[in-house]
Amino acid sequence: MKRMSKIIMRYVLSAGGIIIILLITNIIVFALCLSSNNSPTTSHRISEISKGLKKEDNNFVLSNKASSIITKEFQWAMLINDTGKVVWSKNLPKDIPLSYTSSDIASFTRWYLKEYPVYTWKHKDGLFVVGGIKNSTWKSQLEIPENIVRNSIKWLSLGLLMNFIVAMLLAFLFGIRFFLSLRKIIEGVEDMAKKKQVFLGTKGAFEELAHNINITSKELLRQQALIEKRDTARNNWITGVSHDIRTPLSMIMGYSSDLEDNENFSEDDRKKLSIIRLQSEKIKQLVNDLNLTIKLEYEMQPLNIKPFYAAELARKVVVDHLNNLSNNRYNLELSISSEAQSCMINGDMRLFERALNNIIGNSMKHNKDGCNIYIELDQKEGNCVIEIKDTGSGFKDDILQTLNFSTEFPTNKSHGLGLYIVKQIITAHGGKFYFENWEQGSSIKLCIPSYKE
Structure with a gap:
């Protein structure tokens, strides 16, 4: 249940975070849209066009630049004098009147004229009007009470808080429903593991x-x-x-x-x-x-677990082999570091003796012409390290792969039950084994946790 609660909480927090990001993003986008549609660019363009219309010898002349702007960005333009008459026009549609009263001008200013969106600017000779394509632009007037504007931050914060609470509640409810179904799946997987x-x-x-x-x-x-x-x-x-x-x-x-x-x-x-x-x-x-x-x-073999000195065991194994050697083809050398003299192992001494005998016997078995066998004891990082090397033919690559990584029952004729039993004994005592080749032959390293009284 603790794991289930943690998953639900992470799901709810993730959903809440996504909602907050979306809300903030929407607000920013909305604000950018409003600011971009506040038409500062449009006002600037109309002012520029208006300046391009000048009166020369009782005639109005429009500059090429202003004419190009009207053609590309709007549709038509006209100039209304103080008496309401159209004294100049460009591309003026036929349904646009040529005379206006003050009330007519007030009605279409900043809005529509005959469904044409229009924009106005004060010209020294009257009112400059620019029109766009009919029904091409939507215009509206936004009015907000001053008290709301003054309290906008408070209302905005409250709105965000309410949206967050509602979103978290919905996310929690959906999360509960989702994980009630998922809980059965989790229980099934746990039963399958058992x-x-x-x-x-x-x-x-x-x-x-x-x-x-x-x-x-x-x-x-x-x-x-x-x-x-x-x-x-x-x-x-x-x-x-x-x-x-x-x-x-x-x-x-x-x-x-x-x-x-x-x-x-x-x-x-x-x-x-x-x-x-x-x-x-x-x-x-x-x-x-x-x-x-x-x-x-x-795990049917009863282990007689007792602490014993690794150096003592190594000496016994080496002496037994030296006493039983019937020829001088094999030479055994034992090296024990000062740290390893007092190193103890908590385990079945009889099985460890079997493991060392199997390794030494393996070196003799696969090197019929003789070899030197070195047994080295050391203590490193809380482990008793026993390394047995020989100057024989070494391991083949496929044999090394099998010895180091395979847990299957041995079927290889070259290295069979002897080394497999070594692996089993070391594993049963919580140790590690490493099979490798060195520059002169094979090397087997055993790392067993040291015993501390």
Whole structure:
């Protein structure tokens, strides 16, 4: 409701502002029109024409300039002497009289003569009259009482205020009606976000929009059901397969290990048994990875959250790898800054150990000829930063795009569940990951919020 009230208020204020602007604009335009129609230009032109008419040797002569003005801007002109006689004319219509009384002159001055709009000016030899085309100009006389003129500002302000109040009231009423219909649409969108079935029966301006929301809601629920069905089937399949594989796999690993140590077999047979055992261990690791990634994806993995020192964990992981290395093709170097010595992480230490082992194992797996692996710990901007780099072949561009931006289950054979699990673990702890290449190989940077006691 608070959001609805805010929308209504903004709508009302916007409408009120538009009305005020329109009123002010109309007043300015009206004033400009009145001032422009007050004919100062017309009076100036008639005065100019009148000066162009001069008497020479008892004859009136009109200048070329004045004659041109009459032809272009008016239609005809005449000069009436003090006795009411027309003593000079130009283009005078036939229905215009040539003699006038004082009352005739008073009646057409500033108004009409035989429906011709006329304009007059005092000439030294009489009254100079200029006429336009018949029925071409509307003339009126505006009379305003003096008390109204004196109080015009007050009346104008009051009129503007009344117009503003009425306009705001109308805008508010129309706004209420508009948003009563819109409220149903908003409620429908909110229900759709909560994955509820939406059926809007709104009519009028929002009928089509309500219909589209109903269709979208139905389609989203259908797709959600399909996704849940697919995920459930995948989860059940992985759980079932891993359960069914565990027992026979343990037997294969146990028997192959026993036979591998049996000296009655030849050296070639024992190597084959060793291969069987190693491949069985890979299958077991793969099954464990599948179970872990499913649990992390659906938040089924219980996290044993406790604060621990990142430096302590890094040292343990590096020592374990160095102890288990059977050749010197790989070299591990650990660097811990002074700030990172006391950096703590609040999380599941077992899962973080798994993440670091997966990254180091990934570098070894994809660099069969050996490489140097550098593990660096630092503390920056409230984060514990763990960066693992190698001097191997690095990531391909499409692999980098997938690792950094894709959230889909991995199907790439080059970099599979190992790094995908790393992403899941870091995400579950509110951290960020960055996969990139540096000048000598690949680089994986993990940024996890530091724990403060």
